[in-house]
Amino acid sequence: EVQLVESGGGLVKPGGSVRLSCAASGFTFSDFNMNWVRQAPGKGLEWVSSISTTSSHKYYAHSVKGRFTISRDNAKSSLYLQMNSLRADDTAVYYCARRRQHQLVRGVYWFDPWGQGTLVTVSS
């Protein structure tokens, strides 16, 4: 069974740091681009960051660029998100998601599956 399990969330003070982890199983992790998506309480989905299979390409949403760092360890089938300089508006459930893509058509991507999410609360 393809599965993603996030961990590392919790209560963090403004300006603090936290590192999220996502453990993958049931598929060849190193074959897939991986992503983080977040959802603030009662709000919609916001893409946060993506990382290519060999970590050669990393992309970030404008709202987190310079504060968050995505990384992966293919030997451990794990994805990470280092979150620094946290603000109250970073409070959200953070999901990791595997990116699928059409083999022949560019620009056709979707996330499947998603993990169950881990809640990060930034508050004093």
Next chain:
Amino acid sequence: QSVLTQPPSVSEAPRQRVTISCSGSSSNIGNNGVTWYQQLPGKAPKVLIYYDDLLPSGVSDRFSGSKSGTSASLAISGLQSEDEADYYCAAWDDSLNGPVFGGGTKLTVL
């Protein structure tokens, strides 16, 4: 403010059909595939439709998707109470190098 525009809510009676719209621009929907996600209360999102109108295995054929220009739609026929959920459209955005999402539409089955 989400990049893709969806109605905040829709409602319809059981066994009826409902559509949810999603409007974007040439840098996202107009140039790339649209995905629809269903998020049941307290759960992670799950893909319903990908590449505009394709259903993953295991998804009911009561769900269908379409796209025209910079807009897309999700249709759900034969509404059931278990369809009550939030629905999100998404598309890759060429300027962002990542996906953009709609704000989500809450479906209520009356």
